Amino acid sequence: MTDRIALIEQALSGFLPEKDGDIDTVIDSMNYSLTAGGKRVRPVLTLEFAKLCGGEEKNALPFACAVEMIHTYSLIHDDLPCMDDDDMRRGKPTNHKVFGEAQAVLGGDALLTLAFETILSENALKLNGAEKCVKAGRILAECAGAEGMIGGQIIDIESEEMSVGVDRLRIMDRKKTGALIKAACLLGCISAGADEKQMKAAECYAEKIGLAFQIVDDMLDVTSDETTLGKPIGSDEQNKKSTYVSCLGLDECRRIADELTKNAIKSLDAFSGDTCELRIFAEKLRDRNK
Amino acid sequence: MTDRIALIEQALSGFLPEKDGDIDTVIDSMNYSLTAGGKRVRPVLTLEFAKLCGGEEKNALPFACAVEMIHTYSLIHDDLPCMDDDDMRRGKPTNHKVFGEAQAVLGGDALLTLAFETILSENALKLNGAEKCVKAGRILAECAGAEGMIGGQIIDIESEEMSVGVDRLRIMDRKKTGALIKAACLLGCISAGADEKQMKAAECYAEKIGLAFQIVDDMLDVTSDETTLGKPIGSDEQNKKSTYVSCLGLDECRRIADELTKNAIKSLDAFSGDTCELRIFAEKLRDRNK
Numbered sequence: 001m002t003d004r005i006a007l008i009e010q011a012l013s014g015f016l017p018e019k020d021g022d023i024d025t026v027i028d029s030m031n032y033s034l035t036a037g038g039k040r041v042r043p044v045l046t047l048e049f050a051k052l053c054g055g056e057e058k059n060a061l062p063f064a065c066a067v068e069m070i071h072t073y074s075l076i077h078d079d080l081p082c083m084d085d086d087d088m089r090r091g092k093p094t095n096h097k098v099f100g101e102a103q104a105v106l107g108g109d110a111l112l113t114l115a116f117e118t119i120l121s122e123n124a125l126k127l128n129g130a131e132k133c134v135k136a137g138r139i140l141a142e143c144a145g146a147e148g149m150i151g152g153q154i155i156d157i158e159s160e161e162m163s164v165g166v167d168r169l170r171i172m173d174r175k176k177t178g179a180l181i182k183a184a185c186l187l188g189c190i191s192a193g194a195d196e197k198q199m200k201a202a203e204c205y206a207e208k209i210g211l212a213f214q215i216v217d218d219m220l221d222v223t224s225d226e227t228t229l230g231k232p233i234g235s236d237e238q239n240k241k242s243t244y245v246s247c248l249g250l251d252e253c254r255r256i257a258d259e260l261t262k263n264a265i266k267s268l269d270a271f272s273g274d275t276c277e278l279r280i281f282a283e284k285l286r287d288r289n290k
Numbered sequence: 291m292t293d294r295i296a297l298i299e300q301a302l303s304g305f306l307p308e309k310d311g312d313i314d315t316v317i318d319s320m321n322y323s324l325t326a327g328g329k330r331v332r333p334v335l336t337l338e339f340a341k342l343c344g345g346e347e348k349n350a351l352p353f354a355c356a357v358e359m360i361h362t363y364s365l366i367h368d369d370l371p372c373m374d375d376d377d378m379r380r381g382k383p384t385n386h387k388v389f390g391e392a393q394a395v396l397g398g399d400a401l402l403t404l405a406f407e408t409i410l411s412e413n414a415l416k417l418n419g420a421e422k423c424v425k426a427g428r429i430l431a432e433c434a435g436a437e438g439m440i441g442g443q444i445i446d447i448e449s450e451e452m453s454v455g456v457d458r459l460r461i462m463d464r465k466k467t468g469a470l471i472k473a474a475c476l477l478g479c480i481s482a483g484a485d486e487k488q489m490k491a492a493e494c495y496a497e498k499i500g501l502a503f504q505i506v507d508d509m510l511d512v513t514s515d516e517t518t519l520g521k522p523i524g525s526d527e528q529n530k531k532s533t534y535v536s537c538l539g540l541d542e543c544r545r546i547a548d549e550l551t552k553n554a555i556k557s558l559d560a561f562s563g564d565t566c567e568l569r570i571f572a573e574k575l576r577d578r579n580k
Contacts, residue, residue, distance in 0.1 A: 017435075017436050017437050022441065022444075022445055022461060023436055023437065023440075023441035023444050023445070025444055025448065026436050026440060026441065026444045027436060030436065073399075077395055077396075077399060080395065082390075082391035082392050082395060083392050083395065100372075101372035102372045102373050102447055103444070103447075105367055105370065105372060105373065105395065106367075106440050106443055106444060106447075108399075109363075109367060109398075109399075109402065109440055110435055110436040110440045112399065112402055112403065113402065113431050113434050113435040113436075113440065114431070114435055114436065116406045116427060116431045117428060117431035117432055117435055120424050120427045120428040120431065121428065122428075125424055130419075130420035130421045130423070130424045131420045133420070133424050134410050134415055134420045134423050134424060137406060137410045137427060138407060138410040138411065138412075141403050141404070141406045141407035141410065142407055144403050145307075145400055145403040145404055145407055146307050146313055146316050146317060146320065146400040146403075146404065147307050147313065150313075150316060150396050150399055150400045150403065151312065151313035151316065153396055154312075154313050154315055154316045154393070154396060155312055155313070157392055157393075157396075158315065171312060
């Protein structure tokens with residue numbers, strides 16, 4: 001796994017434009033967030049599904065990097081003062097705190113654009129052929145756009161300070177985090193030339209772990225608050241925004257996350273290859289600690 | 291020309307996602323700027339070059355729309371308070387004045403993403419084939435990204451309040467406005483299956499009219515200020531930022547714009563088809579009034 005992350009990080013750096021004296025600030029801004037300690041969950045999924053479907057991981061690498069660029073740009077823009085207004089991410093100052101708001105907007109725009117440049121690069125074309133590059137780029141755009149990740153962000157903004165039900169949380173999370181995890185899994189399948197049945201199974205796996213991931217995140221927010229900050233569940237601050245925990249309680253969340261993880265693993269039965277790593281991956285997402 | 295603009299505007303609307311109750315705000319934000327009275331300079335160039343190279347305009351239409359989406363998103367983000375902080379554009383309130391900053395950032399992101407979804411759509415694929423879609427998407431990403439349009443924006447921001455020379459202005463404008471005009475012309479050629487010689491000639495035409503366009507813009511800023519606002523050339527407010535006029539004077543600007551336009555028209559000699567409309571287009575850009 002560590003080797004694979006090193007491979008992804010080396011490839012990500014390789015896709016960044018060279019500094020030329022004129023545009024160095026935006027390249028620094030892109031590079032800062034791209035190397036700011038991401039767990040590389042999405043590109044690892046891309047490579048793992050490529051391998052599982054009988055493809056070469058190295059062929060799927062440009063697709064994997066494109067997904068990570070989209071994820072990174074979305075974090076930069078989400079952190080902006082006009083959005084979540086966050087000063088810190090992963091223990092480091094956010095992009096706009098280091099480079100200023102204008103550079104953070106442009107650095108995000110440039111990463112979003114670079115994702116498509118990468119997926120349609122000479123390199124990606126040589127490794128995968130034009131048909132697969134078109135399909136991969138289209139699915140990434142659909143999952144990242146207004147009907148996918150950006151749509152989820154819109155619902156999130158409009159639900160701020162509102163109490164919403166579990167159904168609306170699910171719609172939001174399916175778009176906001178689920179869509180890009182789905183793209184990550186599908187792009188690996190596409191690179192390997194997977195069939196429809198495999199694509200469906202990958203989508204099912206992605207949907208389950210995506211939702212489990214978000215539920216566990218909400219649980220960790222509460223349990224880490226309980227242990228480290230001492231905020232009681234149900235305090236005013238906790239209630240401002242609905243979460244799975246505020247809607248369903250901790251025990252029910254634990255049960256659902258477990259069921260989703262089991263179903264995600266079950267969907268891997270559709271593959272004849274070694275699904276061990278994807279099984280462990282799903283369990284680790286469920287069992288992680290912050 | 292009017293028919294063609296109607297065709298482009300109808301196609302642009304058709305590519306927007308449908309409202310579903312959850313993401314309507316971002317679709318309204320995208321639609322507002324996409325229909326806010328743009329002159330459609332870039333998509334018209336795409337269609338005209340497609341026709342000139344023996345292709346079908348309708349095949350180039352998704353490529354033309356993608357270029358216009360990129361142009362529109364760049365205006366939304368440029369107008370943001372952290373960038374140029376503009377309240378009005380084309381006589382209407384800017385996107386963030388109507389929808390708020392968060393929606394303007396996301397609306398811009400969504401249009402940028404939609405550009406690639408459009409260029410890689412089933413529709414574009416059926417009309418142009420996978421090879422052309424990949425090439426068109428790659429060139430658009432290169433021209434719109436850190437080494438193209440966004441790079442020009444970075445240079446612009448860093449040159450604010452500074453006096454810079456004509457060489458730096460040219461580098462900035464070649465990226466900031468020139469790169470996307472180049473993409474517009476080349477995408478038409480690609481859709482038509484143009485050869486290398488035609489691509490080179492289209493690039494040359496684009497480069498000349500792009501620069502002429504910017505020089506004329508600077509001239510209009512001064513002459514319209516002179517006539518309508520009475521600000522003398524050389525006043526403090528004019529001097530804050532270098533322009534072609536502040537560097538070279540009005541007469542020299544007029545001479546260069548005229549020479550560039552002539553050279554743009556000369557580059558059309560490489561084509562055997564009817565270049566009349568592209569010649570008139572170049573002359574209109576030079577002779578326009580605000």
